[in-house]
Amino acid sequence: MASPLKVCIVGSGNWGSAIARIIGNNARSLQHFATTVKMWVFEENINGRKLTDIINTEHENVKYLPGYKLPDNVVAVPSLRDAAEGADLLVFVVPHQFIRKLCDELVGCVPTKARGITLIKGIDEGPEGLKLISDIIREKMGIDVSVLMGANIANEVAAEKFCETTIGSKILENGLLFKELLQTPNFRITVVDDADTVELCGALKRSHELTNDFVWKMRNVKAALALPTLLSIHYLQLEPIQSDTGQRIASPLHLKKEFIYTCQIAGRKVYKASYVLFISNQPIPHLG
Numbered sequence: 130m131a132s133p134l135k136v137c138i139v140g141s142g143n144w145g146s147a148i149a150r151i152i153g154n155n156a157r158s159l160q161h162f163a164t165t166v167k168m169w170v171f172e173e174n175i176n177g178r179k180l181t182d183i184i185n186t187e188h189e190n191v192k193y194l195p196g197y198k199l200p201d202n203v204v205a206v207p208s209l210r211d212a213a214e215g216a217d218l219l220v221f222v223v224p225h226q227f228i229r230k231l232c233d234e235l236v237g238c239v240p241t242k243a244r245g246i247t248l249i250k251g252i253d254e255g256p257e258g259l260k261l262i263s264d265i266i267r268e269k270m271g272i273d274v275s276v277l278m279g280a281n282i283a284n285e286v287a288a289e290k291f292c293e294t295t296i297g298s299k300i301l302e303n304g305l306l307f308k309e310l311l312q313t314p315n316f317r318i319t320v321v322d323d324a325d326t327v328e329l330c331g332a333l334k335r336s337h338e339l340t341n342d343f344v345w346k347m348r349n350v351k352a353a354l355a356l357p358t359l360l361s362i363h364y365l366q367l368e369p370i371q372s373d374t375g376q377r378i379a380s381p382l383h384l385k386k387e388f389i390y391t392c393q394i395a396g397r398k399v400y401k402a403s404y405v406l407f408i409s410n411q412p413i414p415h416l417g
Contacts, residue, residue, distance in 0.1 A: 133163040137216035139231060140223035141170040141184075141205065144248060146194035146224060151313055153200030159291055162218075162310060166182065169212035170205040183207040197287045210238045217243055218310065225251040232269035239270060246275040246296070248309045248333045261328050275304050276324045277311070277333030286316060293317040297327025317401075381395040 136156055138149050149168050156162040173180045175192055177195065184205035188198050206212035213235055220407045223231060249262045254327060263274040279294025286292055296311075296318055298304025304320040321327065364387055 131161070132362050133161055133213060134217040135163045136166045136218045136220065138166065138168040138220045138222065138251040139213065139235075140221065141190060142224075143167050143193045143283040145199070146190040146199065148220065148285040148311070149199055149203050150197065150287055151213065151311055151316060152220065152230065153203040155310055155313070157200060157202050159309065164202050166200075166203045167206050167216070168203050169209045170207055172207040172337060192377075194283070194287055209234050209276070209351040214238050215240070218307070219243060219245040220248065221245060221262075221274075222248040224251050225253055228253065228262055228265055229255070229269070232266055234269060239272065241271045243270075243272050244275070244303045244306070245270070245272050246277055247328075247392070248277045252329075252332045253409075263328055265325055267356075273298075273300055273303055274324065275307055276328040276331075277307070277318075278327050278343045289313070289315045291315050291317075293319070295327050296320045297324040298322060299324050308337065336386060 136147060136152060138152060141149070145168070147330050149166070153166050156166050157164055168184075170181050170184065173192065175183060180190070180192060183189070184199065184203075187205075189195065190199065192198075208229060216239055219239065221228065221231075245266055247266060247355070249261050251262065253260050253262060253265055263276050266272070267273045275296055275298035277296050279293055280290065281292050281294055292315065294316070296304045296307055298320065299322070300319065301322045304322070308318045353410050
């Protein structure tokens with residue numbers, strides 16, 4: 130019998146902690162996953178206590194996901210290399226601007242047979258131009274990487290409200306494995322055999338989300354800004370990107386759901402950031 134697969138969650142913010150609730154519970158109930166799930170936590174002091182100590186004793190991320198208990202088999206680890214050492218499955222859920230540095234730190238402590246999945250929305254802009262987050266992880270770490278994208282809000286996932294999402298994977302078997310790790314009766318997952326298009330759909334939605342929130346009261350402008358995004362979805366349907374096996378994937382539908390749902394919700398952090406920027410009349414670099 131094969132050894133249980135060890136899981137490491139790279140990141141512990143709002144979304145990372147919500148996903149940790151699911152992974153911890155699933156790892157505890159499914160035999161082929163190791164019961165203990167390590168979660169890398171960027172160490173912070175909260176009222177004189179280390180955040181990792183709070184999580185490991187009170188089983189709650191009081192800063193980023195207050196009010197929701199984490200399973201006691203999710204262990205907060207302040208050292209990234211210690212958290213990831215020997216991991217078979219890595220779940221990346223950090224702000225995209227940190228991914229290069231984190232991958233550099235992980236080189237050598239994760240076997241090449243390990244598999245990863247990124248929940249990070251966005252496209253990185255680096256010395257070589259624009260690059261998918263999953264490509265950065267693949268190139269730096271030499272592992273296969275799937276992607277998970279959906280119109281999901283962390284607090285709703287944590288509250289076990291019904292949500293759905295899409296996993297895209299270059300190796301379908303790996304996507305199905307992550308589906309088993311992440312799916313619950315209230316967090317439903319569809320797996321398709323294309324990682325790049327699923328990731329691009331998530332990034333395209335996020336770009337519209339930001340522009341939408343900049344002009345949240347200017348209805349005519351919002352309508353005009355929506356048109357390019359809708360046309361992009363339409364062109365994806367007319368001339369879809371083909372998977373490695375030549376099959377058309379369902380990602381345009383996934384993007385439509387994100388576009389319709391997420392972009393209309395006031396209270397998201399993107400909406401709040403756009404509001405602060407508009408009201409403060411300050412350049413973006415001056416905003417904290």
